Amino acid sequence: MTLEFCGLRKRFGSVEAVRGVSFVARDGAVTGLLGPNGAGKTTCLRMLTGLLTPDGGTVRVDGLDVAVDSDGARRRMGVLPDARGLYPRLSARENIAYYGRLRGLAGARLRRAVDGWIERLGLGEVADRRVQGFSQGERAKVALARALVHDPPNVVLDEPTNGLDVMSTRAVREVVRMLRAQGRCVLFSSHIMQEVSALCDVIVVVAGGRVVAEGDAASILRAARRDDLEEAFVALVGQEGRP
Amino acid sequence: MSAFWTVLGKELLDAVRDRRSLFAALLYPLFGPILVVGMYAWMGKQQAPDRPVQVVVVGEDHAPRFRAFLEAHGVEFRPAPSDPEAALAEGDLDAIVEIPSSFGEDLRAQRPAVVRIVTNGSRPKTLRAAARLERLVDRYGRGIGLSRLLLRGVDPRIVQAVAPERVDLSTERSRAAMVLGFLPLFVVLAAFVGGMYVATDASAGERERGSLEPLLLHPVSRAAIVAAKWAATSVFAVTSVLFTAVAMWAAFRLLPVEGLGVPVEVDAWLLLELVIVALPVAPLAASLQLLLAFFARTFKEAQTYLSLLIFVPMLLGIVTTADPIVPRAWMSLVPVLGPVAALGAVLRGDVLPPSFVAASVVVSLVLAAVAVAVASRLLQSERIVFGR
Numbered sequence: 001m002t003l004e005f006c007g008l009r010k011r012f013g014s015v016e017a018v019r020g021v022s023f024v025a026r027d028g029a030v031t032g033l034l035g036p037n038g039a040g041k042t043t044c045l046r047m048l049t050g051l052l053t054p055d056g057g058t059v060r061v062d063g064l065d066v067a068v069d070s071d072g073a074r075r076r077m078g079v080l081p082d083a084r085g086l087y088p089r090l091s092a093r094e095n096i097a098y099y100g101r102l103r104g105l106a107g108a109r110l111r112r113a114v115d116g117w118i119e120r121l122g123l124g125e126v127a128d129r130r131v132q133g134f135s136q137g138e139r140a141k142v143a144l145a146r147a148l149v150h151d152p153p154n155v156v157l158d159e160p161t162n163g164l165d166v167m168s169t170r171a172v173r174e175v176v177r178m179l180r181a182q183g184r185c186v187l188f189s190s191h192i193m194q195e196v197s198a199l200c201d202v203i204v205v206v207a208g209g210r211v212v213a214e215g216d217a218a219s220i221l222r223a224a225r226r227d228d229l230e231e232a233f234v235a236l237v238g239q240e241g242r243p
Numbered sequence: 244m245s246a247f248w249t250v251l252g253k254e255l256l257d258a259v260r261d262r263r264s265l266f267a268a269l270l271y272p273l274f275g276p277i278l279v280v281g282m283y284a285w286m287g288k289q290q291a292p293d294r295p296v297q298v299v300v301v302g303e304d305h306a307p308r309f310r311a312f313l314e315a316h317g318v319e320f321r322p323a324p325s326d327p328e329a330a331l332a333e334g335d336l337d338a339i340v341e342i343p344s345s346f347g348e349d350l351r352a353q354r355p356a357v358v359r360i361v362t363n364g365s366r367p368k369t370l371r372a373a374a375r376l377e378r379l380v381d382r383y384g385r386g387i388g389l390s391r392l393l394l395r396g397v398d399p400r401i402v403q404a405v406a407p408e409r410v411d412l413s414t415e416r417s418r419a420a421m422v423l424g425f426l427p428l429f430v431v432l433a434a435f436v437g438g439m440y441v442a443t444d445a446s447a448g449e450r451e452r453g454s455l456e457p458l459l460l461h462p463v464s465r466a467a468i469v470a471a472k473w474a475a476t477s478v479f480a481v482t483s484v485l486f487t488a489v490a491m492w493a494a495f496r497l498l499p500v501e502g503l504g505v506p507v508e509v510d511a512w513l514l515l516e517l518v519i520v521a522l523p524v525a526p527l528a529a530s531l532q533l534l535l536a537f538f539a540r541t542f543k544e545a546q547t548y549l550s551l552l553i554f555v556p557m558l559l560g561i562v563t564t565a566d567p568i569v570p571r572a573w574m575s576l577v578p579v580l581g582p583v584a585a586l587g588a589v590l591r592g593d594v595l596p597p598s599f600v601a602a603s604v605v606v607s608l609v610l611a612a613v614a615v616a617v618a619s620r621l622l623q624s625e626r627i628v629f630g631r
Contacts, residue, residue: 085453
């Protein structure tokens with residue numbers, strides 16, 4: 001189970017957002033896509049899910065070319081995208097079940113899957129309340145649950161801890177560790193160095209639409225000739241001379 | 244196909260919990276019947292049998308026979324208040340009739356004898372009273388004039404050189420349709436108002452909430468998603484049309500419009516005809532609203548577009564209410580105009596060729612399908628999905 005990015009390019013008008021990104025995320029590992037805001041992370045992930053069409057290059061999910069069989073690729077992924085709006089008039093349970101149904105779950109299987117995620121994320125008490133009055137953390141958990149409700153072999157999380165407090169961030173990290181332990185392929189994007197180094201087996205540093213470093217934390221440090229990860233990150237990103 | 248039902252079910256649940264959507268679909272339909280029936284009641288009152296004209300006569304001693312004539316024709320004399328002109332301004336009085344002292348002398352001398360009718364034009368009621376008084380004065384004078392001709396041995400018919408003869412071919416039902424003319428306007432508007440909020444919420448609202456991107460990540464065709472949203476909007480629009488029809492029927496049943504001198508015949512059969520003609524407008528309106536709302540950049544912009552869209556049936560409805568049109572074959576091919584013309588014809592009791600109804604239904608549905616297809620294409624565009 002793998003996500004393969006191969007020479008990916010995307011341009012918006014005169015801005016070249018992604019200029020040849022290649023890397024592979026493998027199963028049983030958490031791959032961290034690290035980069036500052038505007039580095040092209042979200043654009044890469046949108047091309048992975050087929051919402052944006054690349055100007056060049058290919059993306060494959062378990063060998064399926066997204067451009068050729070986008071539905072097949074989508075079936076093999078659970079995605080928490082950049083936009084994660086919920087339906088405020090539906091309860092947490094209804095929000096999660098809606099996505100389960102769209103994934104073809106029904107009846108007892110759907111109920112089991114929804115209940116399982118509600119329990120795992122500690123949403124039991126608020127599950128039947130309308131999402132309207134939920135806190136940021138509760139919203140994030142519902143969004144995460146509905147992205148994973150169909151038990152996907154590949155998981156893509158776009159800055160999942162953005163705007164969350166410590167407790168909610170820990171809950172998200174626990175889910176990521178659990179997914180890795182289950183042998184899934186997890187791709188995780190973030191702009192926070194510490195989070196990526198604490199959680200990821202492989203780090204892909206992106207800046208200015210290019211991959212500037214790749215490998216585990218130690219090899220990133222070696223590549224940047226620094227002994228502190230944050231220093232290394234600044235050094236790597238700085239090389240790109242961002243606008 | 245299962246994705247279609249999933250999205251439809253979710254959209255309906257979501258919309259039913261939205262107060263604005265419910266109000267639009269269920270409360271708006273009451274507005275039309277209340278207005279039309281209220282108009283009936285008002286018109287009935289206006290057309291009620293003539294009540295006596297209330298006048299004060301100044302100088303009645305100068306013409307006792309004229310006074311008796313007026314009294315015999317429904318004019319009520321009131322004792323003169325201290326300030327008759329003030330009473331006139333306040334509406335206590337319809338008119339003041341002034342008979343000059345020269346009245347009898349002028350009559351005898353066969354000069355036009357003047358009767359002055361003082362009214363207050365700012366009160367429509369007094370104007371009608373004055374017109375009636377003028378007719379009475381004319382009749383009284385003509386009676387005297389005719390007897391003068393007869394005395395001279397002249398056939399009185401000589402003074403009427405041309406005689407108008409009015410033949411009114413309208414039936415009871417077609418006269419009622421003049422007032423009922425507002426009904427098609429409300430029924431067609433219901434098709435547009437009923438689904439308005441659902442359409443906005445399911446498209447521009449979905450994008451603004453940030454729930455469009457995750458929705459599109461599913462292995463589900465965009466055509467199925469758009470079709471389901473269209474179906475949900477149509478359910479609300481259709482409900483609104485049906486509610487308007489039923490509310491209209493109930494209003495005419497429950498309220499005492501029959502006694503007001505206006506022949507109304509709003510029975511279940513008429514209602515069924517109305518619904519058959521008007522219902523296809525609902526899915527058409529739903530598809531156009533969804534298309535426009537997906538195209539809009541924001542929720543607010545979508546609301547603006549949809550409010551402007553309502554002007555189309557509103558203008559058509561107002562124009563055809565003011566000047567009822569006869570359905571011609573080509574009209575059946577024009578969306579919205581066909582059903583509006585057909586509705587008017589049904590209300591007038593005209594026989595409508597089934598081909599006209601069939602053609603206008605087909606045109607509505609085909610155009611709705613085209614709009615849904617275009618909206619699905621729009622959702623393929625990166626600019627539409629992520630906003631511009």
